[in-house]
Amino acid sequence: MEKFVITGTEEGLHGRVKISGAKNAVLPILAACLLTEEVCEIQNVPPLADVRHMAELLTELGARVEYDAAAEKMCVQATELTHVEGAYETARKMRASFLAAGALLARCGAARLPLPGGCQIGSRPIDLHLKGFHLMGAKSRQAHGMVELQAKALRGSDIYLDFPSVGATENILLAATRAKGITTIENAAAEPEICDLADFLRKMGAEIEGDGTDTITIRGGKELHGAVHRVIPDRMEAGTFLAAAAITGGDIILENVQEEHLKPVLAKLAECNIKTERTAEGIRVWRRGRLCGVQVKTMPFPGFPTDMQAPFMSLLAVAKGTSVMTETIFENRFSHVGELQRMGANIKIDSRSAVIEGVETLTGAKVRATDLRAGAALILSALAAKGETEISDIYHIERGYDRIDEKLRRLGADIRREEE
Numbered sequence: 001m002e003k004f005v006i007t008g009t010e011e012g013l014h015g016r017v018k019i020s021g022a023k024n025a026v027l028p029i030l031a032a033c034l035l036t037e038e039v040c041e042i043q044n045v046p047p048l049a050d051v052r053h054m055a056e057l058l059t060e061l062g063a064r065v066e067y068d069a070a071a072e073k074m075c076v077q078a079t080e081l082t083h084v085e086g087a088y089e090t091a092r093k094m095r096a097s098f099l100a101a102g103a104l105l106a107r108c109g110a111a112r113l114p115l116p117g118g119c120q121i122g123s124r125p126i127d128l129h130l131k132g133f134h135l136m137g138a139k140s141r142q143a144h145g146m147v148e149l150q151a152k153a154l155r156g157s158d159i160y161l162d163f164p165s166v167g168a169t170e171n172i173l174l175a176a177t178r179a180k181g182i183t184t185i186e187n188a189a190a191e192p193e194i195c196d197l198a199d200f201l202r203k204m205g206a207e208i209e210g211d212g213t214d215t216i217t218i219r220g221g222k223e224l225h226g227a228v229h230r231v232i233p234d235r236m237e238a239g240t241f242l243a244a245a246a247i248t249g250g251d252i253i254l255e256n257v258q259e260e261h262l263k264p265v266l267a268k269l270a271e272c273n274i275k276t277e278r279t280a281e282g283i284r285v286w287r288r289g290r291l292c293g294v295q296v297k298t299m300p301f302p303g304f305p306t307d308m309q310a311p312f313m314s315l316l317a318v319a320k321g322t323s324v325m326t327e328t329i330f331e332n333r334f335s336h337v338g339e340l341q342r343m344g345a346n347i348k349i350d351s352r353s354a355v356i357e358g359v360e361t362l363t364g365a366k367v368r369a370t371d372l373r374a375g376a377a378l379i380l381s382a383l384a385a386k387g388e389t390e391i392s393d394i395y396h397i398e399r400g401y402d403r404i405d406e407k408l409r410r411l412g413a414d415i416r417r418e419e420e
């Protein structure tokens with residue numbers, strides 16, 4: 001097991017950082033590769049643990065997967081799917097493993113997958129995914145931790161989601177591309193990663209309209225073919241580096257970003273007294289003066305993203321005044337609070353809100369990454385803290401951040417990786 005050892009910086013981070021492809025976009029896109037016998041070439045694929053696990057799952061199902069790490073390019077060919085069952089060991093590691101369900105149902109009429117893993121931030125049921133599949137004519141059964149799905153022939157259907165679930169929208173999109181007739185998803189998720197998946201599916205020959213709004217229409221039953229696609233930049237990684245510049249009082253430029261995906265984060269940073277500007281190379285971010293406390297509420301896109309809640313709390317922990325962070329998406333996403341308190345943060349949880357009294361400085365401590373974004377929050381706090389911080393269980397962080405230690409070192413951070 002490895003840990004990060006970080007000594008806080010007084011100079012702030014400076015320089016340029018290139019943002020990698022989005023974890024939450026590449027994973028559904030890799031699942032979509034199962035929909036065709038032809039080769040799909042996916043570009044801007046970061047070497048993340050979750051990407052490796054998804055590639056393993058596709059391989060278990062019978063697909064051929066090749067990754068060119070230098071070119072960050074993954075080629076997938078699912079000429080023949082030899083299995084419709086995913087292994088527990090692979091699926092338990094990430095939430096997105098369950099996206100193979102929609103693709104397998106569409107391609108093979110059956111799927112057998114373990115209940116998915118991912119960050120432990122709530123109960124994370126899959127009822128909305130199943131509701132969509134049932135309305136398209138599939139039958140499901142759950143036993144011994146496995147979900148079994150069968151469909152003689154999927155048919156288009158009108159599906160209303162009780163909540164705009166990202167995963168359910170993606171799974172239904174995948175299944176609907178090969179279902180006979182028209183499927184509409186109402187109260188669909190509108191996250192940029194949904195649009196990226198829809199863009200890829202359209203390149204494969206699918207007919208999809210309305211992605212990025214709350215109603216998506218899919219005209220199913222088209223033969224899908226191979227396609228080449230470049231994954232969008234990771235808005236969560238970008239948000240984390242924006243926060244790194246903000247918390248250290250640095251001045252950095254983020255390259256390979258899409259500003260429109262970052263609007264809710266940029267708006268809150270501006271309220272906190274952080275300056276940003278678009279330059280020819282990307283987004284420049286810097287701070288003059290102390291961070292100001294704000295009120296933040298996580299919401300589905302285009303609201304403030306829940307995945308930025310923990311990293312943003314690190315900023316609020318050292319901001320002037322009282323802040324309130326309300327988490328509306330996941331019922332148990334405050335596991336970082338206890339760890340931030342070890343570093344001197346003054347935070348109280350009241351139901352779904354955290355009330356944060358900003359302190360002048362945090363102090364380095366031994367802490368544990370309890371999930372992916374909680375780990376990112378600890379890195380940010382450590383960069384601004386007095387003294388040394390040791391962060392254990394960094395495998396959570398490496399599920400979704402591409403070589404974060406190398407990127408931070410290039411910006412001047414004192415961060416090293418050590419064996420525990």
Ligand SMILES: CC(=O)N[C@H]1[C@@H](OP(=O)(O)OP(=O)(O)OC[C@H]2O[C@@H](n3ccc(=O)[nH]c3=O)[C@H](O)[C@@H]2O)O[C@H](CO)[C@@H](O)[C@@H]1O
Nearest residue numbers: 024096124125126127128129163165166167168307329330
């Ligand atoms: C791999 C991936 O893309 N992960 C992202 C995805 O997760 P994920 O797709 O799991 O998130 P969802 O949008 O599905 O979940 C949002 C809420 O809906 C609930 N729900 C979801 C499905 C369901 O069938 N029933 C149900 O009740 C969940 O418990 C949660 O409270 O979107 C989340 C919300 O933006 C992000 O935090 C995750 O980083």
Ligand SMILES: C=C(OP(=O)(O)O)C(=O)O
Nearest residue numbers: 095096118119307372373
């Ligand atoms: C919650 C996240 O991931 P997952 O859905 O894969 O657990 C995340 O990326 O912050």
